[in-house]
Amino acid sequence: MREEATAFVPGHVTGFFSAHPDDDPTKAGSRGAGLTLTDGVEVTVEPAAERTVVLDGEPIAIDPVVDVLEALEAPARVEAVSELPLGAGFGVSGAMALGTAFAANRVFERHRSRNELVAIAHAAEVRAGTGLGDVVAQAQGGIPIRLEPGGPAVNELDAVPARSRVEYVPFGELSTADVLAGETAQLSRAGEAALSRIVEEPTLEAFMDASERFARDAELLTPPLEAAIEDVTAVDGQASMAMLGETVFALGTGLSDAGYEPSVCTTHPAGAVLK
16 A cells, blocks of 8 residues: 555546436446646545545545545545636546546555546546546547547547647536536537537537537527627637536637636646656
8 A cells, every 4th residue: 555646637628518328327428529628636645544535725525536435445535636616617526536546546556447447437427417528538638529428448539639728717617417417408419419510520620619509509608608709709719618617718819819817728638647
């Protein structure tokens, strides 16, 4: 047993998705595409008498993290430091679950493979209702296209072969669990149409266009998001909504050019890693 281990997991902005439930949480998930970000979450795991989870110095209840610890039989303290806000569409809970899986596997010498750890974290997210595709994307890195739902044993991934500067402005929080627990038929139809577009034209421009159309067709845009997207469009940029959070994101300098003061990062070239 080691004293501690730390993993870094990139943030993930989903541009569009369709929901695919299944009784088996390793097979449930989503199809869609998104951006992984150099802004992310650092997760440190150390043995402890009782399981505790801390995010940015504050104790917090994150069900997928506890689920991962139980799956790995790991009595541990999990301490996460995030460059991204929770509940704003950046996959922070998925990052914490995946980082916990990687770090706990090392600390407690569980000898699980990468795919096994991704499957454990993905299933934990699905059971909690906090995400359907963030974990597999965060394990992959880059600009992943999720062609099939589920964990590593059943999903199929492709990617847009590009990198970009990314700007983002969070306006507030949206509950992923509430959206996913509601009627998702219209959302999924819009997601399937968006996926067809990006498969036909796997470019960043097509991704952004498909994402914006998805947000409108799925009726997810709030007034602040719609206003920001229109502002970026007015200066010849492309912007969309981070699914599922009240956050607008743009490539290049779209938000800066529109007069906003965004946070800035780039797409992440690789997936989650142990440090």
